Amino acid sequence: MQTLPIHLDVFALVILLGVAQGLFLSAFFLSGSRRRRVANRCLGWFMLSLSAISAEIFLNHTNYTFRALWTVDFAEPFNFLLGPLFYFFVFGRVNHRLPPRWGLHLLPSAIWLVNAVTWIYQPIEFKYNSYLDSMHPELPFVPMRPYMREDFTGLRHLVNEMTLLSCLIYAGLALLVIRRANRQQSMNRGALRLLSLLFAVVPLLIVLVKTQFKEDLGDYLLATYMAMTIYTASFLVMRGSSFFEPEPVPPASIPDEPAPERVVEPRKKYEKSALSGEVEDAVLTRLTGLLATEKPYLQSDLSLPRLAAQLHTSPHHLSQLLNNRLGQNFFDWLATHRITEAQNLLRDPATAHLKIDEIAERVGYNSPSAFHTAFKRLLHQTPAQFREAVAQPQPTPDRR
Structure with missing residues (x-):
């Protein structure tokens, strides 16, 4: 040959x-x-x-x-x-x-x-x-x-x-x-x-x-x-990797407590910022529109710099907006929206059958353990406990 x-x-x-x-x-x-x-x-x-x-x-x-x-x-x-x-x-x-x-x-x-x-x-x-x-x-x-x-x-x-x-x-x-x-x-x-x-x-x-x-x-x-x-x-x-983006400073550890009682970051941190109220209003409007149309918090690799880029502002100004107007840092804001979305999926009969890990993936968590931790921190119960609670029939009022 x-x-x-x-x-x-x-x-x-x-x-x-x-x-x-x-x-x-x-x-x-x-x-x-x-x-x-x-x-x-x-x-x-x-x-x-x-x-x-x-x-x-x-x-x-x-x-x-x-x-x-x-x-x-x-x-x-x-x-x-x-x-x-x-x-x-x-x-x-x-x-x-x-x-x-x-x-x-x-x-x-x-x-x-x-x-x-x-x-x-x-x-x-x-x-x-x-x-x-x-x-x-x-x-x-x-x-x-x-x-x-x-x-x-x-x-x-x-x-x-x-x-x-x-x-x-x-x-x-x-x-x-x-x-x-x-x-x-x-x-x-x-x-x-x-x-x-x-x-x-x-x-x-x-x-x-x-x-x-x-x-x-x-x-x-x-x-x-x-x-x-x-x-x-x-x-x-x-x-699409957050590895090449600047890492935001992680929030301080906060003990488990109801969301309304969470400690809000003082406004003094941004007192000298050049971000005016009008600019805050404009960015907040863009953020509200983005949440309604694209739900960016469902992206597993969403970061503060990436969200800021979508809103045409800087990470510092976006962090200021979240603290001043919403009383949350970026990580708490992200967890709140993801867990709210998870609650909707657990309530919806069309998605209630999904495994907990699948719910975690759908709302943007790569790690099921991180999802469980955030869910319990915000709602004081596990996703399984929440699912069980919403699945139970509600008692009918006594008409006597």
Whole structure:
């Protein structure tokens, strides 16, 4: 069997870095407390699928496949995971759960995984010829006798068309979910929309590449674009992280007591501030509007600097406003709104069945223990006790 030397270029470097970054992101979202969120798990598996497909294209493009023939077409079943996993991620990010009958969306991938046995479990000569047919048709094929008939579905010659259709359908479904969420909840989901639009471009690239390049010779362009998508996701993760924002000073420890009796921070702290009453009124109006339309306190990574940026003011001025007008520091303000939202979810028959941890996640807490602590501190009872109390029928008044 004839081989060719390793071929490395800029495209190979970009693809390889994308594979590494995709593996890092998948490990990031599938580990620790992050994996408790269904959207994070779906995004982690989506990044893993992208990495697997890109890794195979990297091996083919650089001729490393000659030295690892067992990898020929190993990632093909992932083609039909990309669309459903991305749709699951968007749906889970908006609704905090998987879509109804989500398992049916994975059926094509499962069928293709079974079908993949017919070309994965084959002699090495079969895989060598398959690689030459896709990437180096100018080289001579070698004689071989397959172990079994390839492709029991008879559809493998349409894999590119089916992949294109799958990506197109699920990109459309993802954009539809975002549109409905924006319409019903008046929420700005720019990052989700950006990722969905990037994913929607994949079918267009498949059409352009496959019409311009015979066989798989242009797949390196698709892999380069997928690497750029992974880089974009990494940027959005870092931009959304509070790690890179200035840390606000944590509030002093306050013993458990009813909310109305909490000690209010003295106004003297801001006596020399340049924030006028008119400016306070304007910021307070923007804050009230933001609470009504976007409910920013449901964001798990919300911080004082981030909220201030949304209100077009400084963290110091926002802290002054919360203390002067609302009698709360930022952390107490955030906990109050989140726990109020949790009370609504526990009362609502449509969401009362959710687990306590799911309630915590929906109102913005990454840690269930932090949710329990805040709930008990503000209401002097645990979420389970509150749920039990609201579930009990109220006694009817005595009419005698």
